[in-house]
Amino acid sequence: MIEKVIIAEDQEFANLSVQRTMEELQIRQTDYVFYCDDALQKIKIAKGKQEPYDLLITDLYFEEDGTAQKIAGGFDLIKLAREVQPDLPILILSAESRPATIDMLFKQFAINGYVRKARHDAKELKSAVEKLAKGESYYPQALSQMVKQVNTYEFSDFDINIIKLISQGYQQKEISEYLKKHNIRPSSLSTIEKRLNQIREELGFSKNEQLVLFCKEMGIL
Amino acid sequence: MIEKVIIAEDQEFANLSVQRTMEELQIRQTDYVFYCDDALQKIKIAKGKQEPYDLLITDLYFEEDGTAQKIAGGFDLIKLAREVQPDLPILILSAESRPATIDMLFKQFAINGYVRKARHDAKELKSAVEKLAKGESYYPQALSQMVKQVNTYEFSDFDINIIKLISQGYQQKEISEYLKKHNIRPSSLSTIEKRLNQIREELGFSKNEQLVLFCKEMGIL
DNA sequence: GATCCACTTACGGGTTACCGTAAAAAAATG
DNA sequence: CATTTTTTTACGGTAACCCGTAAGTGGATC
Numbered sequence: 001m002i003e004k005v006i007i008a009e010d011q012e013f014a015n016l017s018v019q020r021t022m023e024e025l026q027i028r029q030t031d032y033v034f035y036c037d038d039a040l041q042k043i044k045i046a047k048g049k050q051e052p053y054d055l056l057i058t059d060l061y062f063e064e065d066g067t068a069q070k071i072a073g074g075f076d077l078i079k080l081a082r083e084v085q086p087d088l089p090i091l092i093l094s095a096e097s098r099p100a101t102i103d104m105l106f107k108q109f110a111i112n113g114y115v116r117k118a119r120h121d122a123k124e125l126k127s128a129v130e131k132l133a134k135g136e137s138y139y140p141q142a143l144s145q146m147v148k149q150v151n152t153y154e155f156s157d158f159d160i161n162i163i164k165l166i167s168q169g170y171q172q173k174e175i176s177e178y179l180k181k182h183n184i185r186p187s188s189l190s191t192i193e194k195r196l197n198q199i200r201e202e203l204g205f206s207k208n209e210q211l212v213l214f215c216k217e218m219g220i221l
Numbered sequence: 222m223i224e225k226v227i228i229a230e231d232q233e234f235a236n237l238s239v240q241r242t243m244e245e246l247q248i249r250q251t252d253y254v255f256y257c258d259d260a261l262q263k264i265k266i267a268k269g270k271q272e273p274y275d276l277l278i279t280d281l282y283f284e285e286d287g288t289a290q291k292i293a294g295g296f297d298l299i300k301l302a303r304e305v306q307p308d309l310p311i312l313i314l315s316a317e318s319r320p321a322t323i324d325m326l327f328k329q330f331a332i333n334g335y336v337r338k339a340r341h342d343a344k345e346l347k348s349a350v351e352k353l354a355k356g357e358s359y360y361p362q363a364l365s366q367m368v369k370q371v372n373t374y375e376f377s378d379f380d381i382n383i384i385k386l387i388s389q390g391y392q393q394k395e396i397s398e399y400l401k402k403h404n405i406r407p408s409s410l411s412t413i414e415k416r417l418n419q420i421r422e423e424l425g426f427s428k429n430e431q432l433v434l435f436c437k438e439m440g441i442l
Numbered sequence: 443g444a445t446c447c448a449c450t451t452a453c454g455g456g457t458t459a460c461c462g463t464a465a466a467a468a469a470a471t472g
Numbered sequence: 473c474a475t476t477t478t479t480t481t482a483c484g485g486t487a488a489c490c491c492g493t494a495a496g497t498g499g500a501t502c
Contacts, residue, residue: 012343013238020237034340063339095316118284119255122233167434169427171488188451193490206390208489212430213388216437392458409481414460429459 002089002133004051007032008039008058008077009093014117018057018093021125036062036071040080047085055132056081057125060094078109089132093117093125098219106139113138153202158184160220162192167212167221172196223310223354225272228253229260229279229298230314235338239278239314242346257283257292261301268306276353277302278346281315299330310353314338314346319440327360334359374423379405381441383413388433388442393417 005027009015015032022030031053033039039058046052060074071077074092081088091113092105105111113128115121115138128138155163161184165175172192179187196208205211215221226248230236236253243251252274254260260279267273281295292298295313302309312334313326326332334349336342336359349359376384382405386396393413400408417429426432436442 010340011338012341013338013346014234016241016343017234017238065340117232117234119231119286120233122237125234166428167430169431171428173488186450190451190453191449194450196489197491207387207392209388209429209433210390212434213437213442216434221434394458407480411481411483412479415480417459418461 002054002129003028004046004053005030005055005057006039006042006046006053008034008036008056008074010034010059010062014059014093017122018125021122021129025126025129035067035069036073036077037069039077040071040084043081043088044084052085053088055089055091055129057091057093060092060096075109078105078111082109089113091115091125091128091132091138093121096219098217101219106137111137114140116140153199155199155215155220158186159195159199160215162195163212163215164221166208167215223275223350224249225267225274226251226276226278227260227263227267227274229255229257229277229295231255231280231283235280235314238343239346242343242350246347246350256288256290257294257298258290260298261292261305264302264309265305273306274309276350277309277311278314279311281313281317296330299326299332303330310334312336312346312349312353312359314342319438322440327358332358335361337361374420376420376436376441379407380416380420381436383416384433384436385442387429388436 005022007015007018007022007030009018009032012034015034019030019032031042033042036058039056043053043056056077058074058077062069062073071080074094078090081090089112090109092111093115095117096102097116097118102114105114112132115124115128124140131138161179162175165178166172170178172189175192176187176189179185179192196211200206200208200211203211203214205214212221226243228236228239228243228251230239230253233255236255240251240253252263254263257279260277264274264277277298279295279298283290283294292301295315299311302311310333311330313332314336316338317323318337318339323335326335333353336345336349345361352359382400383396386399387393391399393410396413397408397410400406400413417432421427421429421432424432424435426435433442
């Protein structure tokens with residue numbers, strides 16, 4: 001049973017609407033904050049008082065607005081909240097639509113549900129909370145297709161490293177030097193060339209410009 | 222005086238909250254739709270009945286969901302709505318944060334207000350509607366600084382053309398051929414090289430990979 | 443330690459991109 | 473219409489990138 005919920009969402013509109021949805025679901029206590037720092041603090045205090053939250057609903061991306069915050073965004077908040085209260089169910093509410101990111105949240109962060117800010121987000125949130133109340137997790141129906149459709153190329157850390165450096169203006173020779181300096185192996189120019197060639201071929205690209213754009217869209221850069 | 226408002230917003234949460242804000246502002250009649258097509262139709266009908274809307278509040282980006290829609294997004298909706306009812310005040314409500322885009326909306330589309338989906342969007346929307354009621358336009362305070370800060374490089378159509386082709390995997394020789402075929406001038410390889418060189422220098426980039434990413438972030442690609 | 447295997451590196455030739463200079467063409471000016 | 477100015481193009485040398493082949497390296501297995 002979910003009785004005590006905390007909402008972390010910086011957009012006032014979204015925050016208000018989620019509050020309202022919680023009312024409709026007859027949640028006993030709903031707290032809401034506009035900053036990640038406040039959310040974590042409330043979770044800590046509630047835990048300390050032996051009155052822990054039953055659910056954290058949080059956005060992924062929070063806007064900076066001058067007020068100095070320790071926790072930058074939803075990703076960090078999830079990690080830290082789990083340290084404080086490992087069993088806390090977490091539901092993400094975000095406009096993020098890249099399957100790779102959402103998939104990563106389930107696999108790496110073990111979130112319990114994901115609702116996209118999209119056409120039927122209010123209805124979806126209700127279903128999601130009801131599912132979580134039963135101890136199940138909520139995986140948006142649309143997503144299961146997307147993940148299958150999605151270009152399934154897996155970038156290794158090494159790949160990402162190279163592509164990042166390229167997108168910063170390094171030339172391949174310099175990347176090789178950079179890798180040697182940081183004791184990352186492999187590091188030869190030849191290997192860099194080969195990897196890039198392989199990646200491009202696998203994705204059907206002819207130029208690195210396409211590749212960096214693709215990575216940007218995938219959320220890798 | 223604003224008495225009759227139409228809201229075009231596909232996110233249910235946002236749509237609901239805007240409706241609520243309109244109630245708080247004691248707007249006599251508030252209609253809301255989740256598709257651009259519906260918005261335009263309602264505007265047409267209202268105009269036909271001699272009961273035109275006093276305000277259109279619309280998002281910029283609408284999600285596709287299988288239902289075939291003629292109007293793709295906010296940009297087209299604005300254009301078409303203005304054709305039907307040229308004096309209709311338009312207020313954009315969007316998460317879009319790129320100053321270039323927002324600036325363009327004011328200058329090219331002559332919108333009357335812009336409220337970003339961000340920390341105090343509900344409060345901002347209220348102020349904005351009140352301003353529009355007085356016949357003034359609402360320009361977010363944060364934006365006036367951003368526009369000044371923004372990298373003020375102006376891309377010509379020609380520049381954008383080249384960069385688009387590069388980002389699609391064309392090599393420079395092919396771009397030259399492409400331009401010749403489409404009777405776009407200038408078209409020589411030499412000019413293409415020079416322009417790219419100039420753009421890169423002006424923006425402090427050394428490689429085209431940086432440039433395409435920059436353009437992506439600026440909303441040019 | 444010998445053999446195999448996968449991976450990494452070195453090297454070389456071909457292509458494309460880079461960048462300067464100078465000629466040619468087009469546009470602007472008087 | 474001649475002249476100046478700007479823009480576009482052609483050309484050439486250098487550097488970076490592309491891509492294949494061959495040599496080298498390191499780890500696993502027996």
